[in-house]
Amino acid sequence: MRLKGKVALITGAAGGMGAETARLFAREGAEAVVICDLLDAEGAQVAAEISRAGARGSYHRLDVTDEPGWAGLVDRVMADHGRLDVLVNNAGISGSAFPDLYARDAWDKLIGINATGVFLGCKYGVAAMRKSGGGSIVNLSSISGIVGQGYLHPGYNASKGAVRLLTKSLAAQHAKESIRVNSVHPGLMPPMRTSGTTADPAHRAKTLEGIPMGRPGRADEVASAILFLASDEASYITGAELAVDGGWTAV
Ligand SMILES: NC(=O)c1ccc[n+]([C@@H]2O[C@H](COP(=O)([O-])OP(=O)(O)OC[C@H]3O[C@@H](n4cnc5c(N)ncnc54)[C@H](O)[C@@H]3O)[C@@H](O)[C@H]2O)c1
Incomplete structure (x- = not known):
């Protein structure tokens, strides 16, 4: 029972890795x-x-780019549960469905949801965690926040890179308030709902050639990494980036 008694909020948890994490949190x-x-x-x-x-x-319905929506949701969590211990900023969209490398609307969307959405989550999450006496924030970045790929809209890499450094910045800002902030960097996982070219089996097979473990990851493997960082087992870990990528970024 690694999360006994904790109150957790997970964005983008209707499916995929967010839902897997939510189920694991309940079991723990x-x-x-x-x-x-x-x-x-x-x-x-x-x-x-x-x-x-x-x-x-x-x-609760929440568009992560909606600041009043965040304020209302976090107020509701505090009213219903009296505290917030864990926030997982997981919601995101893929960068593989925008063929035009320099499409401005794609850039705005990727940065808006993947980066600004995480910033807003941290803003309201930190305020609630202060009242709770501390907490743990886990932000979903990607291997795309560490290295570039030639087949994605650059806004995806930029947004995930922003999440990586936002995480380290907030880890430094809030360490003395017992609020830890870490990022998780999945590699090749089951495709996102919004995946385009990267959902193509031929593309995935080619990508696997560059991954030392030679297989895609599973949602539960990412959920386990999130659980660790969310739990008190990670009590001295903040500002860390945890790759869950079968060695992709090790080579
Ligand atoms: N699947 C992968 O290969 C992969 C790899 C690296 C990183 N990631 C990251 O992991 C996270 C989860 O990805 P996933 O594979 O579970 O994808 P997914 O598409 O299954 O889940 C993302 C969820 O976010 C929700 N969402 C999208 N825009 C939103 C918004 N504006 N407000 C609220 N919710 C919104 C979607 O409805 C969806 O349920 C994302 O941040 C993604 O970028 C995924």
Whole structure:
């Protein structure tokens, strides 16, 4: 029970790695797992699963780019649960569905959701964690926040790089308040909902050639890394970047 009694909020948790993390948090004894996304039916279903697993699961619609939305949601979490211990900024969109490298609208969207969304989550999450006496924030970056790829819109790399350094900046800012901030960097995982070219099996097979372990990762392998950083086992870890990439960035 590595999260016993903790209250956690996870963005983009209606499916994919966010939902997997929410389920794991419930199994690890979290008192409450608050899920948000834009996909209401799927989000409500994940919340119901969490409640059946013994935690208090709830779903709230939140566009992570909506600042008043963040303020309202975090107020609601504090009213319902009295504290916030863990925030996982997981919501994001892929950079592989924008063929025009210099499309300005794609840049704005990628930076808006993947980077500004995380910034806003940290802003309101930190305020709630201060009132809670501390907490742990885990931000989903990517190997694309460490190295570049020639097949993605550069806004994806830029957004994930921003998450990586935002994480280190906030780790330094808030360490004395017992608020830890770390980033997780998945490699080749099951495709995102918004994946374009990178969902193509031929593209994935080619990518695998550059990954030492020679296989894609699983959502549960990312969820386990998030769990570790969220839990008190990581009590002396802040500002760290944890690659979950089968060795992709090691070579
Ligand atoms: N799948 C991969 O290969 C991979 C690799 C590296 C990093 N990542 C990162 O991991 C995170 C999770 O990815 P995933 O594979 O589970 O993808 P996914 O597409 O399955 O999940 C992302 C979720 O975010 C939600 N979302 C998108 N825009 C939103 C917004 N504006 N407000 C609120 N919710 C929004 C989506 O509805 C979706 O449920 C993302 O940040 C992604 O960039 C994924």
